[in-house]
Amino acid sequence: MTLSSHQRELRDAVRNTGRRRFLTVTGAAAALAFSVGLPAAGAASAAELDTRQIGEDPFTLGVASGDPLPESVLLWTRLAPRPFEPDSGLPAARIEVRWEVARDERFRHIVRRGTTTAHPEFHHSVHVEVKGLAPDRVLYYRFRAGQWTSPVGRTRTAPAPGAHKRELSLAAVSCQAYHDGYFTAYKHLAQEDVDVVFHLGDYLYEYAVTATGGARNYTDRTLPALFNRETTTLEDYRLRYALYKSDPDLRAAHAAHPFVVTWDDHETENNYAGETPENSVPPEEFLIRRAAAYRAYWENQPLRAPQLPDGPDMKLYRRLQFGRLAQFDILDTRQYRSDQAYGDGWQTPGPESEDPSRTLTGAAQERWLIDGWRHSKATWNVVPQQVTFARRRDVPTDAYKLSMDSWDGYPASRDRVLRGAEATGVDNLMVLTGDVHVGYAFDLKRDFDDPASRTVGTEIVATSIASGKNGSEKPANWANITAANPHMKFYNGRRGYALVTLQERQARADYRTVSAVTTPDAPVTTAASFVTEAGNQGLTPA
Template sequence: MGLAVAGSLPGIARADSSAVEVTDLRSDPFTLGIASGDPLSDSVVIWTRLAPEPLAPFGGLGPRPVTVLWQVAEDEQFGNVVRSGTARARREQSYSVHIDVQGLRPWRHYYYRFRVGRHLSPVGRTRTAPQYGRPVPGLSFAFASCQAYWEGFFTAYRDMAAQEHDVVFHMGDYIYEYGVGVDSGVRRQPVPVDFTRETMTLDEYRGRYALYKTDPDLQAAHAAAPWIVTLDDHEVDNNWAGPISENNTPQDEFLVRRANAFRAWWEHMPVRMAQSPTGPDMQLYRRFQYGDLVRFNMLDTRQYRDNQAAGDGSKPPNPESLDPDRTITGDAQEKWLLDGMAERSARWEVLAHQTAIAQLDVKAGPEILVPMDTWDGYAASRQRVLDGAQERGVRNLVSIVGDLHRSIVSELKADYANDTAPVVGTEFVGTSISSGLDGMDNDQGGLTILAENPHVKFTNFQRGYVRVDVTPEQWVADYRVADRVIVPDGTISTRARLVVKDGDPSIHVVGGQS
């Protein structure tokens, strides 16, 4: 199924809008679970997608809209329902439902569910944010990325769902555009032949999200807390940059593919209508503030970036990567970020985004070799953001990212060519959920990064996620890792605990625990 580049989701012609609605279904339509996201102090988005046959086009549903009832309550038994209503799940949005539930109280847990006829969804738990500027004694959150379906089970999500988190961040690579193989790799799960091909069409992207969302551990993690999500490259095409694809497809063709990918992403994520795409364009960067404690700047470093320097890959710093006019964020997003920093509205200013800001020399010896796809390939963007944070008096600058399939914790420096340059922030790179198979405690790549980059304080090459507890006094990050992901019964433990004190961006490694 193709997608015209013109037109936004709300304005698409609804040929079935006057048809008689379906009010009951023969089979359970909630096979893809439920989710909530983008919490504000008075509202949160709740989501589901109806799919009695999850891997079939349109979830096996016919052309008519389906009536969906929803409820939000203050208790898990729904004895005190505070908001409720009905929605139409429509074919043109692949029977997804996004409800922006408003009029909620700040910093409270709520429970939500959906009903279609006699079918009742699982119950999800969500939480609103505190009021802007109000004192908040602490925040617990998790962040994750990179979940290749065929390379491992989502064991980390099982552990995440069992923890108490106020919010979860996903930094991208929720799906991969690559085919999953006839038996889904290590999962040994046969799939239709369409799923063995790289995604190009809207139907193919929709099917890939549906496959991933059938995973019970992913569903449990979504149901346990609200999520704030962005995307990276594999939701569209490996290492795409703005209108440029990995293999330099003609740009008009690639923009149609990007529009398909964006449309399917929006249909499957708990985000607002403000994030719905207009063809190949989508507003992804946005802010979330938790009282006076933490402000999260969710960035988009794919849609507006210049092409990777020097043909991509790992290269020495070069005239293109050092070009002062190049950008990874685009001018408008960079201005939005720096203008926001000037407000100094929270104790911890967090950049939540796709890939590493810190310089990462990946070659042993005196020669410097850095990845062109990270901020190393956009050195001027890095300098403007780090200098801008200093100039605006940001108290605690923290970057949380994914993408690299390994854990790396670094001190962000004002000048990586100067060993005595001050540390201006801290960066926590989270490993992958499953991409890269089991991994190991440290591979040669990680050992080289540790040896060649004195600002790097910790590396690990296992799969997992990061759990963070923030107070006014400190930031504590637990790196939760799985011993194995190529089997479904792996064990999760804390590999390392890292602490950053308020007003001091240096990193303290205090060990790990079970």
């Protein structure tokens, strides 16, 4: 995406917004009032707190790890003795945090240890990049602050470059609306034996959460009124992450597995596109909101330093290698996209949506993706991203509509990506998707109008963790969608997650679902399983 001079001026203005203005600024006129620079971590104004003064457990939000590399992992926590208060119960002071990494969960064999600082400017979040580790190893970690010790987390490093790893297991998750139900799927995922979890977006929702927790319908607790409003300020987004991370099942999943995260829309605002908001607010006002959302996202996720946002911009797309078995190209299809055609939603496609200049990824990210394939030596090239990639007609007639928020609203962008995969010789392309609150399995076709055309890849769409409430095995539009899309092999509306096992000769996808999320502790079952062969793409029932 090429920025105009006006767009550059807006971004420069937002980058100069002070922390206090992130919390309070509203209205278009506020865009002209920037004067205080955003404090840097370690600013001289922040004194150091004597950790003996921390009188309550500061590790209420748990621990997490992410973005595993062959010799490094990223460890995360955030100090918050009282997480539902704006200051989390801590003064605006620097706090020393100790960390340890061990080969065993009792920490008898410690391989790395050190100290870091939790800065108030980053809401006392901690991001530790631990280096010098052995490849492809299960490790355990914990933090200490004063007399307090965090829960123990389990993580692992990636295989060495060029390593011939025989099998890699992953989970794909997305869409966890707190107000729509319990995160029971995470409780089960925490017990699964997977190497890594890919979160494909909508980690939180900007919508208000009532005192009873919405569909959770609490009778034993009352949530503070500060959650019963839409998130717009940095304080709002920070508090909303605290609410979500207060869920014990989400904390358990983070503690059990390393996560690789990417966002969709609700981490900021529903269906925004680049700098275009959902509603008709001035772009300068929306960019202030976007900067606040991006800042809170980085503070509360296991992300490395290169992902630290710069005002309203944050480079989230990145590449991870797991030996010669798999390359993962994690996309951001929200920050750089053209505005949705025809006013968004399900619409009849036409010249506006089919304009070849339209993009879902932006030109730079698109080039980066295809160049990465050109140099890939991996058996499987996997693309974790947000919105449905395969064509998805709503009815099996010529009067069909397509979702303008998905790749169907950007067909030229999709065609460029598929042509790039073919030109670079990618034989085993797999797309991982979230967003739609249902589980799909698609064959990706060279020509979606011709069911007999070559299958060039597969798409595994993970259903939601909770969004959409309980769902159903066969949603109301099941017959129409199934008949309209012969390349679709599976459609299920229950909540849960997808498990994918990559091997040298085949990949397997298991769709794990729970019967309900409006009541806790529902059991998990496997709704369906599919395999696709290396070098012979196409999903078949396992």
